Amino acid sequence: MALLEIVKYGDPVLDTPGEVVTEFDESLKKLVGDMFETMYEARGVGLAAPQVGVSKRLFVMDCSGGHDPSARVALVNPVVLNVEGDQTGDEGCLSFPGIFFAVKRSLRAVVRAQDVRGEEFEFDGLELEARCMLHETDHCDGIVFLDRTTALKREMVRRKIRRLEKQGRWV
Ligand code: NI
Secondary structure (H helix, E strand, O other): OOOOOOOOOOOOOHOOEOOOOOOOHHHHHHHHHHHHHHHHHHHOOOEEEEEOOOOOEEEEOOOOOOHHHOOEEEEEEEEEEEEOOOOOEEEOOOOOOOOOOOEEEOOOOEEEEEEOOOOOOEEEEEEEEHHHHHHHHHHHHHOOHHHHHHHHHHHHHHHHHHHHHHHOOOO
């Protein structure tokens, strides 16, 4: 397995809807394995393929931080089937290092996806898992969490990123 480079906000791949995955082959398994390794190394709970420069509809997630094997899941071609309730809490993104702000999400989400063999399954997530699945499914659609906040907050975050860019700290 190999560590992949995580792209930062500003890279057009993050604004591009990913392609549907149609080949459930060894290269998909390798990509998923590498994405898990990259996510754990970066201490994230979710990572979508566009974040490693691969414009495809899939993400990996483990909201237990590697402690609970049943929380480790790869969702290929995710579709949000059902959502319920609301939650508001701070959210981050590995493509926005050091940036956290409150985002309103559904409290529960049921997502249908395929596994690395192409088998369909549903994942029913509450709280952090729901937040994570909705955030990562957004990545598959070319949407980032900055698109889910107010225009004012968006402008503040963009200004902060421009400052970091000028200091050479956003590369
Ligand atoms: Ni993200």
